[in-house]
Amino acid sequence: MSTAKTASGAEKALRTGPSSWMVAPALAFFLIFAIVPLILAAVLSFTKWDGINPPAWTGLGNWTRTLSDPVTFQSLWLSFKVIIVSWLVQTPLSLLVGVFTAGRQRYRAVLAALYFLPLILSSAAIGIAFKSLLDPNFGLSKAFGIPALAQDWLGNPELVFYVVVFVIAWQFVPFHSLLYQAGTRQIPASFYEAAELDGASRVQQFVHITLPQLRYTIVTSSTLMVVGSLTYFDVVYILTQGGPGYATRLLPLDMYLTGFASSDMGDASVLAMLLVVIGLLLAVGLTKLTGFSRMTSQQEGA
Amino acid sequence: MATTLQERRRAVSAAERGRAGRGRRVRPNYLAGLGGFVWLAIIIVPIYYIVITSVGQQSDFYTGNPLLPSSNPTLDSYQAVLDNDFFLYLANSLVVTVASVVVTVGISLMAAYAIVRSRARVVRLTFSLFLLGLAIPLQATIIPLYYMIGQAHLYDTLLALILPSIAFAIPITVLILVNFIRDIPGELFESMRVDGASHWRMFLSLIIPLSRPAIATVTLYNALNVWNGFLFPLVLTQSPDKRVLPLALWTFQGQFTINVPAILAAVVLSTLPIFVLYVLGRRQLVAGLTAGFGK
Numbered sequence: 001m002s003t004a005k006t007a008s009g010a011e012k013a014l015r016t017g018p019s020s021w022m023v024a025p026a027l028a029f030f031l032i033f034a035i036v037p038l039i040l041a042a043v044l045s046f047t048k049w050d051g052i053n054p055p056a057w058t059g060l061g062n063w064t065r066t067l068s069d070p071v072t073f074q075s076l077w078l079s080f081k082v083i084i085v086s087w088l089v090q091t092p093l094s095l096l097v098g099v100f101t102a103g104r105q106r107y108r109a110v111l112a113a114l115y116f117l118p119l120i121l122s123s124a125a126i127g128i129a130f131k132s133l134l135d136p137n138f139g140l141s142k143a144f145g146i147p148a149l150a151q152d153w154l155g156n157p158e159l160v161f162y163v164v165v166f167v168i169a170w171q172f173v174p175f176h177s178l179l180y181q182a183g184t185r186q187i188p189a190s191f192y193e194a195a196e197l198d199g200a201s202r203v204q205q206f207v208h209i210t211l212p213q214l215r216y217t218i219v220t221s222s223t224l225m226v227v228g229s230l231t232y233f234d235v236v237y238i239l240t241q242g243g244p245g246y247a248t249r250l251l252p253l254d255m256y257l258t259g260f261a262s263s264d265m266g267d268a269s270v271l272a273m274l275l276v277v278i279g280l281l282l283a284v285g286l287t288k289l290t291g292f293s294r295m296t297s298q299q300e301g302a
Numbered sequence: 303m304a305t306t307l308q309e310r311r312r313a314v315s316a317a318e319r320g321r322a323g324r325g326r327r328v329r330p331n332y333l334a335g336l337g338g339f340v341w342l343a344i345i346i347v348p349i350y351y352i353v354i355t356s357v358g359q360q361s362d363f364y365t366g367n368p369l370l371p372s373s374n375p376t377l378d379s380y381q382a383v384l385d386n387d388f389f390l391y392l393a394n395s396l397v398v399t400v401a402s403v404v405v406t407v408g409i410s411l412m413a414a415y416a417i418v419r420s421r422a423r424v425v426r427l428t429f430s431l432f433l434l435g436l437a438i439p440l441q442a443t444i445i446p447l448y449y450m451i452g453q454a455h456l457y458d459t460l461l462a463l464i465l466p467s468i469a470f471a472i473p474i475t476v477l478i479l480v481n482f483i484r485d486i487p488g489e490l491f492e493s494m495r496v497d498g499a500s501h502w503r504m505f506l507s508l509i510i511p512l513s514r515p516a517i518a519t520v521t522l523y524n525a526l527n528v529w530n531g532f533l534f535p536l537v538l539t540q541s542p543d544k545r546v547l548p549l550a551l552w553t554f555q556g557q558f559t560i561n562v563p564a565i566l567a568a569v570v571l572s573t574l575p576i577f578v579l580y581v582l583g584r585r586q587l588v589a590g591l592t593a594g595f596g597k
Contacts, residue, residue, distance in 0.1 A: 017420030018501040023428045026413035026472050033447070033469030034435060040446035051448070093341075100338050111338050113584065115345055120576045122530030124548035125569040128555055129352050132562050133368075139351070143369040170348070178588060202331065231439040234532040238552065252441045259445050260537065272442040283437030 038276060045269035051260070058266065066270040074246050075254035076274070078161070082250060083229040085165050090225055091218070093173050098180020099210060112181070116174045123171070127238025130167050154240055157247040164236055164248050171235060172228070176221045183217030184210065223286045230279050251275055356380070356567040363562050379567035383554070388571060390543065391550040395572075398460055398546055399528045402467040406475055406524055407517060413472075414479035415509050419491070419501075429480070435473035441533060448537050462538040463546065467528050475520045482516035483509060518586040522579060529576055547572040 045062055049055035066072050101112035118126070133139040134153035141150035153163045187210065195205050233252040236242070242249035242257055249257070252275060259268030351369060356379055358372035366372065416422075417429045447466055448457075456462040486508070494504050510517075535549040545553065551568050558564045 017422070018416045020416065020420060020422045020424050022412040022416035023425050025409040026476065027428045029409065029469045030432065030435060030472050033466045034440065034443060037443035037446035037450065038438065040449065041442060044446060044449065096337065097341055100334055108338065111342055114342060116588070117349055118345060120526065120580045121573055122532065122548045124532050124551045125573055128551055128565060129348055129569055132566065133348055133351050138364065139368050143367055170344070227437060227439070231441050233441055265445050268445050272445055275439045275442040279439040280437055
């Protein structure tokens with residue numbers, strides 16, 4: 001009797017698959033240290049808290065103050081500008097580098113190994129290295145004796161935005177070119193052979209085969225890039241601390257500085273909520289717009 | 303089992319050969335080559351600058367050309383960094399990275415197995431939640447995390463870094479592993495089921511051995527992220543004896559302000575362990591970086 005019962009129990013377990021408890025540890029970690037903090041951020045946005053004494057309820061005060069603060073709008077505007085300019089800079093570069101390294105020539109394999117080196121450097125390392133390299137008195141300014149290179153790269157409010165975009169591109173293009181390299185290598189060789197027979201030029205092959213075949217990779221990479229752009233923090237923090245003035249105070253940096261430098265955790269939590277909402281809207285919007293889910297389902301079929 | 307593995311490998315390498323067929327099409331593309339070397343210069347100059355400066359004399363830094371090798375290279379800067387508790391920071395980074403990665407990969411593997419093989423509603427929902435987690439800018443949780451870690455009396459401990467690192471690594475790790483485990487043929491599970499194997503048995507003797515490449519991938523990927531993490535250490539720790547390497551770099555910069563070679567020597571030393579991993583496991587790392595995000 002008891003054996004029959006366990007047998008049928010086991011049978012059922014096998015039909016329905018492994019025990020749901022197997023997801024429990026991962027789910028617990030994620031709930032406690034990612035979902036609960038998200039909810040808590042919403043709660044803290046209605047409190048006054050200096051980070052040391054207990055938070056005190058203040059109602060909507062933080063929201064009205066933060067949402068009418070010009071610094072918030074400056075940060076939002078800068079973050080949008082970074083998203084757009086970064087995408088315009090990084091996508092063509094990543095695409096070209098990715099397609100280039102997808103080639104099987106030996107010299108390209110060697111170059112690829114070097115191209116990916118920035119991936120292993122920490123943001124702290126990258127920030128510190130570029131800060132030193134871009135110093136107005138040393139580094140790049142002095143190396144070539146070219147006056148155009150002797151700029152106060154990080155101190156000039158006109159320039160600093162583009163310098164930050166460049167350093168971010170330096171850090172992240174290797175990752176995105178990896179995506180494009182993998183995508184390009186998935187394109188069947190027969191497509192190119194057929195085009196070759198038809199006498200298609202290299203540019204024609206790129207435009208009519210490579211680009212359309214990479215459309216899902218473009219979608220994936222762009223989605224990651226746009227959502228990722230919203231969260232650039234460490235490199236910018238080390239390079240400029242948001243300055244000069246407010247010239248590079250992106251939204252995440254504004255949140256950090258408001259919270260931990262000005263000890264205003266309530267206002268910072270409002271900014272955190274803005275980050276979450278914008279991030280989710282961007283992700284959902286891009287998914288709907290571009291059919292990211294179609295891509296994943298296509299992958300499942302592969 | 304061994305034969306299946308070999309068959310899989312053969313199939314994979316055959317597929318790779320098929321794709322490699324493109325390499326035969328040789329008509330040198332000079333323009334692409336030229337562009338390739340320009341890009342190389344952009345990537346390499348900063349790295350070259352880091353290395354060349356770190357072995358230069360401190361006194362030469364302000365007078366010489368920063369991009370030319372020093373006439374009398376020295377390892378003094380490295381010595382200075384090593385004498386400044388470098389090994390303590392290294393040990394902290396190792397503890398945080400190893401603990402985070404081992405737990406992340408272990409529990410994500412269990413979750414991924416359940417997600418692929420189970421039809422239970424709660425499992426489906428969990429997977430959807432993880433996918434959603436990929437879209438949330440996790441920096442936004444730093445203030446509440448600071449609050450929670452303080453309430454739990456974990457502020458300024460290594461555990462304060464490990465716990466959220468695990469949570470934030472779970473979504474992408476699960477996604478990569480799910481994509482991989484989905485490709486394990488269902489017949490393998492069937493045949494083990496016929497032999498009366500339990501789900502734990504399948505997990506241990508089927509999932510783990512067959513997923514080894516994916517496990518290597520997520521291990522390297524997460525190790526890289528945790529090792530290089532900056533925001534958590536910046537916010538959740540304070541005392542020098544709890545410092546991890548990226549934060550140590552940041553404080554070195556304040557401490558050695560005018561000793562640029564020492565700061566850059568610290569950059570080199572902090573990257574060295576990951577560089578070794580990169581040299582040894584570049585293939586897995588590269589596979590991992592792309593596996594989670596489609597093909």
